[in-house]
Amino acid sequence: MTDYLGIIAIAVVVALLAVGGLFLLFRPKGKGERPVEPREAPPLSDDTQAGPARLAEDEGGVTTTVPPPAAPVEPAVVVPPVEVPPPSAGRMVRLRARLARSQTTLGKSLLELLSRDRLDDEVWDEIEDTLITADVGVGPTRAMVEELRTKVKVLGSRTPDEVRGLLREQLLTLVGSDLDRTLRVAAHGERPAVVLVVGVNGTGKTTTTGKLARVLVGDGKQVLLGAADTFRAAAADQLQTWGERVGAETVRKDEGADPASVAFDAVAKGIDDKVDVVIVDTAGRLHTKTGLMDELGKVKRVIEKRATVDEVLLVLDATTGQNGLRQAQVFAEVVDVTGIALTKLDGTAKGGIVISVQRELGVPVKLVGLGEGADDLAPFDAEVFVDAILGD
Template identity: 80%
Template structure:
């Protein structure tokens, strides 16, 4: 019995010791949970900031909707406005002052010589030299001097007014005050008038073509331009610019193409559109190249299969003097020139070229270029021209 009680006590002691060890073991491995971290207290927001929206905030209410940003507009090139040129009437009168500034040496020199008390042979030689230097030409100069000497002998004493009247009369006689200088651009029923523009490179031929188109449109005509100078790409582009400015259609062909074909197409387009005038700009022919001159004749013949060439304008640079005269004579042999457009008359040109070129070619000066502006091409008026030479 005692042994049985002893065994129970031993077992109880073992259980107690084992439970106590386990309790100590688990208590040593346990760590206490860290205390919770309190966030820092934010300072109170002032009343005005609570009411005002923060920067960058989007204010929305029930009526607010999200609108996408507008798309960037596509830039469409705008054609330049079409210009309305002034009419050709009165242009030379408006440009008279410019002409007088460049040509007054001739008129004033002659007036001074003729106003001398004694007109001996030396003075008459000076008068003759002055006229020849001004590109009047030998034959017209001799005719003028002979007539002046006769009139001076009849008059005897001469007042400045009489001298001026005498000189004006002789200049008008040589220029041809009564010559018909009408530009033939009248429409033939349904067929437009055709103007062929010819000349050597550098005379201002393409520019003159563009200015002529402006002048005709300013007078109320509808115009088609033919860019038959296919050997110089810049010529077609230049003519296109002139046409775009005034609303004239330009017919052009491939670079190096057949000029006669372009001229024919231009006339056909003019007839189709029922315009008033077709102006054909040709290549600047060098008068020494026979082949090119022959081609100019071909252009004219091809046009005449479709319509009549009403006007053949030869563009001459007034500053080239007698060299320009030789060029003009060669052109006259190839095509039937009907009129002359004398360019650069406001610069260093000698005014007498008007007299000599008409005498040599037997055709009148119909247009004169008196500046670089788009409206500086004017119908030639002999009276205004002579008054500008002699001054007021």
């Protein structure tokens, strides 16, 4: 009986709880309470209206506006700083060790031969062969050997220092320590100096033009470049890159444009901008001498309508030896070459090319390339060159 009454009590409690829950569920809202109304979305701002907006509903049923994703920010273009090259003074002295590594074979061979106790005809033939192999040229070699034989007879016995001094004196005479190797790059009042760079493609002509701009900027000059080699697509791009590194502007036109027109515009802009030097890079095609003569002759004539061509630099590759000389002679017949820029001199033991090219063309070597670095072009110094050949 007791168990039966307990079950009835539990059932009553459960029933009361169920009725209470239904009452709470369907209870009418009180007078002080207001239903939650959806809020209006705020007006779109100018930034938000630029892109599509979307609506979203939060957990309480409130509609809100979600702004569009921000536009991606493009990375800023980083302009490389303009470089400040070292001045030309002392460049070849700083590069002497590099030059010596490639040239001391010639000097050591000559010193060893001249230091022998007995200098018979066989030894003199060896000396002659050594000089010819080094691209000194047959004519200069015979003249040097003849002079050496005469002085050795006068000296009689020879100490190592005397042999070295004797050889140094003869090499300096052949290289031409008294030649004027000054680059004519002084402005003429309101008119800039004009340098025309010529040479066969593949000798490093355009690179040498860019490096020469660095040399002149390092000396405090304002330079403008003219990309008149319009037959090679990469030539103008390459030259412009060199110029941008040192803050020198490049005048250029489309591939295939008239080279003389580019040269004229470069000189005209150089006058307007009051720069110190205009350097014009020219094409180096050599299929016919007549075509080359017409093209370079026209470039020079057109420039001279506005300014004087102060310097015509012929770029030669030192590693081509006597072949380079034959190419050089063609250019020398076409234009009035005033100086030679000899590239890749560090890559050959045949330093005698300096002697033979000057003798054959009758113009001095004014610049030498002693490596692939941006500042490896240096004004030629005869004494530094000869001392590098003879070693320490």
